Amino acid sequence: GNSVTQMEGPVTLSEEAFLTINCTYTATGYPSLFWYVQYPGEGLQLLLKATKADDKGSNKGFEATYRKETTSFHLEKGSVQVSDSAVYFCALSDRGGSYIPTFGRGTSLIVHP
Amino acid sequence: DTGVSQDPRHKITKRGQNVTFRCDPISEHNRLYWYRQTLGQGPEFLTYFQNEAQLEKSRLLSDRFSAERPKGSFSTLEIQRTEQGDSAMYLCASSSTEQETQYFGPGTRLLVL
Numbered sequence: 001g002n003s004v005t006q007m008e009g010p011v012t013l014s015e016e017a018f019l020t021i022n023c024t025y026t027a028t029g030y031p032s033l034f035w036y037v038q039y040p041g042e043g044l045q046l047l048l049k050a051t052k053a054d055d056k057g058s059n060k061g062f063e064a065t066y067r068k069e070t071t072s073f074h075l076e077k078g079s080v081q082v083s084d085s086a087v088y089f090c091a092l093s094d095r096g097g098s099y100i101p102t103f104g105r106g107t108s109l110i111v112h113p
Numbered sequence: 114d115t116g117v118s119q120d121p122r123h124k125i126t127k128r129g130q131n132v133t134f135r136c137d138p139i140s141e142h143n144r145l146y147w148y149r150q151t152l153g154q155g156p157e158f159l160t161y162f163q164n165e166a167q168l169e170k171s172r173l174l175s176d177r178f179s180a181e182r183p184k185g186s187f188s189t190l191e192i193q194r195t196e197q198g199d200s201a202m203y204l205c206a207s208s209s210t211e212q213e214t215q216y217f218g219p220g221t222r223l224l225v226l
Contacts (some may be wrong), residue, residue: 004155032213043117043217044202051183051213089155098169099213100146103155 002027006090006104013080013111021107023064023090031068031092033057033073034101038087047075047088051080085111117218119205125224126195133191134221138207145188146151146215147180149173149203156204162188163210 007022027032032051036044048057053068062077073090087108091101118137126132138145143164148156159178160170164185174180177195182188192199202222206215 034214036217041219043119043219044206045217046214049214091155093213097213098161099144099208100158100161100169101215104155105153105155 004104136205
């Protein structure tokens with residue numbers, strides 16, 4: 001079956017530091033890959049996505065590249081802000097019609113001023 | 114467009130009571146999904162509707178859980194005879210048939226005492 005593995009958190013960084021959150025996946029076929037962000041007390045918001053190998057998704061300074069050869073979709077940002085503190089979820093979705101995503105456990109990011 | 118809304122945002126109940134949650138999707142979206150999220154975990158799929166038809170149910174959805182979407186617009190999720198293990202955040206999401214991207218509501222946090 002499908003599965004998503006994320007690095008454990010919390011990840012604690014100082015403002016303007018470089019961020020990497022690792023995500024690897026196992027899937028049959030060719031899934032779409034997503035990063036969602038959940039701010040305290042809120043629901044999940046789509047941050048970025050990629051639908052095929054070598055695609056790069058980007059939004060709000062975050063980037064992730066769909067690497068089929070390493071089955072990875074690592075999230076990166078060059079300079080984090082305090083406002084980026086949240087929980088980040090990597091997910092995959094089989095394009096089999098129902099688009100039901102499989103989520104990782106989430107990685108908490110804490111950014112200090 | 115106000116996004117996906119859920120009501121109530123918080124619910125505290127005693128073990129054995131019944132609870133019902135409501136989700137109002139984005140108006141033009143014909144797909145609606147329910148998830149359960151426990152602390153430190155990603156969302157787990159429960160069930161989804163396309164219009165008023167319930168097309169898929171997870172094995173997580175025990176006999177005590179029932180979901181409806183009678184007119185293909187809002188949906189309700191009822192839990193009968195609640196147990197302490199039902200304590201979680203219940204998330205709703207919606208999408209259109211052609212899209213993989215799901216839009217999440219803020220969730221209903223349930224605490225069963």
